[in-house]
Amino acid sequence: MTGAVPTDIRLPADLLPRDGRFGSGPSKIRPEAVAALSSLGATLLGTSHRQAPVRRLVGRLRRGLSELLALPEGYRVVLGNGGSTMFWDVATFGLIEHRSQHVTFGEFSAKFAAAVASAPHLERPDVIAVAPGTTSHCTAAQGVDLYALTHNETSTGVVMGLRRPEGTDAGALVAVDATSAAGGVRFDPNQVDVYYFAPQKGFASDGGLWVAALSPAALERVARIKSSGRWMPASLDLSIAVEESARDQTYNTPALVTLVLMAEQVDWMLAGGGLEWAAGRCDRSAAILYGWAESSAYATPFVAKPDDRSPVVGTIDLDGSVDALTVSGVLRANGIVDTESYRKLGRNQVRIGMFPAVEPADVEALTACIDFVVCALS
Numbered sequence: 276m277t278g279a280v281p282t283d284i285r286l287p288a289d290l291l292p293r294d295g296r297f298g299s300g301p302s303k304i305r306p307e308a309v310a311a312l313s314s315l316g317a318t319l320l321g322t323s324h325r326q327a328p329v330r331r332l333v334g335r336l337r338r339g340l341s342e343l344l345a346l347p348e349g350y351r352v353v354l355g356n357g358g359s360t361m362f363w364d365v366a367t368f369g370l371i372e373h374r375s376q377h378v379t380f381g382e383f384s385a386k387f388a389a390a391v392a393s394a395p396h397l398e399r400p401d402v403i404a405v406a407p408g409t410t411s412h413c414t415a416a417q418g419v420d421l422y423a424l425t426h427n428e429t430s431t432g433v434v435m436g437l438r439r440p441e442g443t444d445a446g447a448l449v450a451v452d453a454t455s456a457a458g459g460v461r462f463d464p465n466q467v468d469v470y471y472f473a474p475q476k477g478f479a480s481d482g483g484l485w486v487a488a489l490s491p492a493a494l495e496r497v498a499r500i501k502s503s504g505r506w507m508p509a510s511l512d513l514s515i516a517v518e519e520s521a522r523d524q525t526y527n528t529p530a531l532v533t534l535v536l537m538a539e540q541v542d543w544m545l546a547g548g549g550l551e552w553a554a555g556r557c558d559r560s561a562a563i564l565y566g567w568a569e570s571s572a573y574a575t576p577f578v579a580k581p582d583d584r585s586p587v588v589g590t591i592d593l594d595g596s597v598d599a600l601t602v603s604g605v606l607r608a609n610g611i612v613d614t615e616s617y618r619k620l621g622r623n624q625v626r627i628g629m630f631p632a633v634e635p636a637d638v639e640a641l642t643a644c645i646d647f648v649v650c651a652l653s
């Protein structure tokens with residue numbers, strides 16, 4: 276770590292990206308979505324979430340997500356308050372019957388495993404831990420009734436292929452934390468039973484909600500655990516959220532602004548061509564970022580295996596001659612924000628959010644800006 280950031284380094288205007296937001300969550304919100312929000316400022320905002328206009332908005336969001344994620348027959352989109360972190364507690368109460376298995380390869384995947392490990396009503400989870408920057412697969416184990424995967428480990432920039440393990444106990448569920456992947460990474464929904472996320476990453480909205488697509492097997496599990504009489508707080512009771520969502524409502528009051536921005540983003544993705552189109556934008560951004568790093572004299576992709584490199588969150592190590600925090604600080608002083616690496620990873624690194632809302636051309640401009648800053652610092 277160095278001392279003061281030389282904020283007098285000025286990036287030439289023609290080098291700057293059009294939008295300087297590269298956070299990995301919260302992430303860039305499209306100005307068009309904000310404009311749509313202000314057009315609803317005097318009608319929808321400030322009205323009851325139990326009345327038709329807001330329920331229509333929730334219905335539009337649920338239908339849009341079903342289409343975007345190509346959910347098979349019988350899958351349901353369910354939502355509630357609290358974000359993905361809250362959903363770990365929801366799952367601990369309402370989805371894991373006795374024992375879960377977790378592949379942990381960074382901060383977020385490890386946090387879910389830790390939440391489960393501290394639950395007195397569950398057995399100790401089976402944890403397959405691998406080094407940050409890599410990933411692994413789950414492996415069928417007797418007695419495990421839920422396999423917990425993470426589609427994109429946001430702390431390290433590693434993407435994971437989603438596949439049901441073979442030879443599991445009958446009825447075992449696959450639950451995927453897709454908080455930062457959803458909307459930007461392709462997957463086969465038939466391989467998963469629970470695909471959950473939050474609005475502030477690929478869906479270019481604000482935080483505070485959790486959204487989960489549940490398969491028929493997952494819905495059955497929810498009902499069975501509930502009828503077994505297990506105690507759970509109502510705010511974390513997935514069976515209540517399933518019922519409320521079927522009526523396009525939430526158990527308690529949601530943030531309407533968050534819902535509007537998310538619905539706008541989902542409709543924008545659908546209008547562009549759906550998940551394939553949105554994922555294609557992320558692929559283009561990622562090819563630019565990793566291609567730049569590979570040909571750079573001082574930058575290297577942190578994730579060694581190209582197949583493991585995330586198309587939505589890019590992590591780029593800088594060599595010892597360049598201090599990454601200083602680079603991010605200079606970028607910030609020039610309006611290019613949130614390129615700092617995940618703090619607990621502790622690497623000399625920049626981390627770049629490349630969600631669907633981010634223009635690939637802006638990622639290109641960002642790489643030129645980083646080169647300019649590094650040159651100016653040396």
Ligand SMILES: *Cc1c(COP(=O)(O)O)cnc(C)c1O
Nearest residue numbers: 300358359360383429454455473
């Ligand atoms: C951001 C993130 C979370 C936490 O989301 P919150 O909505 O802030 O609780 C969980 N998992 C992953 C993979 C994330 O990227």
